Amino acid sequence: AQSVTQLDSQVPVFEEAPVELRCNYSSSVSVYLFWYVQYPNQGLQLLLKYLSGSTLVKGINGFEAEFNKSQTSFHLRKPSVHISDTAEYFCAVSEVAGGTSYGKLTFGQGTILTVHP
């Protein structure tokens, strides 16, 4: 069974500062990895995903993440945050078997990013 741990429940940061949101996963098989963002009272929106290939993945809104297989991590980064980045961020994994994702996403507990002026 797969599991996801987001190491920080809350991350406060000042505007224009860099930020890293940490995510570790556990799985006995290959996985696909995702970061979703949830703005207040809204649904989830995909930020970026890792399926295969280059371990550095770039997403929307200037975010990027790096897949580290040896450390089973998929940390999310942004070099300079804006007030509008204030939201909750979820890391998720989907197990791959034979190159096919079954579609079951397992989510981490979420990290609340608060950007202060």
Place this chain on the structure above:
Amino acid sequence: DTAVSQTPKYLVTQMGNDKSIKCEQNLGHDTMYWYKQDSKKFLKIMFSYNNKELIINETVPNRFSPKSPDKAHLNLHINSLELGDSAVYFCASSQETRSDTQYFGPGTRLTVL
């Protein structure tokens, strides 16, 4: 145009009642999902359907029954509502079970009194 829509957005009801939440997607996707987000914001999959066929059924009480009249719709019916059912329920869809990007609806906040 809304890609994945849910109705209602808010649902307040008494314990013991039966209620339904509707979900529709206009993306032409083959697979649809229901997730539950509890008060601690923890998201957990409940069901998924592919072309109206149930493919994922997590450990969910029998009081919850998904129904897919066609591949664009996946409704969630809940019988004998309990206090612990209070949560936000999200519908999602993806191109097919092989796809890796799920598109989420805005959520339905269910409050059981």
